Amino acid sequence: MAKAVFHKGQRVYVKPVATWAVIEAVNPQWVKGVEEPLRVSYDTGLGRDFQAHELAAEEKDPHKPDLIETENWRVLRAVNRLAADSREHQHPFPGTYPVVVTDEKDWGGWRVPMAEYDRDPARIEHQSRIIANALRLMRVAREIIEFAQDNPHETPAALMDLARQSEMVLAAIYHDPKPKLDASNVAA
Structure with missing residues (x-):
């Protein structure tokens, strides 16, 4: 039995490729009659799916607490x-x-x-x-995501859709990709 270790939109280090990537999809492999997936793989857009042991999450700076937890604007x-x-x-x-x-x-x-x-x-x-009130909305989004993850079978489809949207919003806030340089925006 396996549980998802990472979530969609999360930035991870892909050990076999030695690069950072964002998880594009979480792919559970289900077996009929079993309540939990047999295994979970992660699509990072690098050509194949990876297992959890091949990925590493970004480490948070212990000296820099999360804004949602500490600030009140x-x-x-x-x-x-x-x-x-x-x-x-x-x-x-x-x-x-x-x-x-x-x-x-x-x-x-x-x-x-x-x-x-x-x-x-x-x-x-x-x-x-x-x-x-942005931080309060982020707290609500995080609670919706945690509820949907903790109660996947009891969560109504509409709430599950809100949880997915909340995940995408928080991923965009926390994991803003750096702009890539190309020939058109490099000064000659």
């Missing part, structure tokens, strides 16, 4: 000292602008130039709420 209102009184009546929160802070010292985060805020303040306010 929030919207902080900063005073807009340069705003003219004539513009203030258009703003949802006159005299201020949103800053999404990502650390305890209220330094790091997302800020918007005043000209951008003046152009469409409602849009910028909406974006700030989206960014501030």
Whole structure:
């Protein structure tokens, strides 16, 4: 009996080929009458399927904790000292602008130039709420994935589809592939 060790979208080191790759598909081999797959292979797009013992997961830096676990982003209102009184009546929160802070010292985060805020303040306010709640959405996505993995037979098809979509979103966030150089984008 085997269980999947890696998941779709995960970056792994392929030992026989000595290169890094992203798992494109998890292929369980089922046997009739058995509840768990007999073996699981992984398609990395390198020409053949690999077994778990041929792959190695990326090691996380123990000194760098996961953002989902440690951070709590929030919207902080900063005073807009340069705003003219004539513009203030258009703003949802006159005299201020949103800053999404990502650390305890209220330094790091997302800020918007005043000209951008003046152009469409409602849009910028909406974006700030989206960014501030992104970590909460990532936590929800992770919980959906874990529930579907822990209860594969009890998970409804619609929820399983949401789990797959959540996996793809988190994979895109954590494993953004580096752009490959080709002749068209190399300066001569």
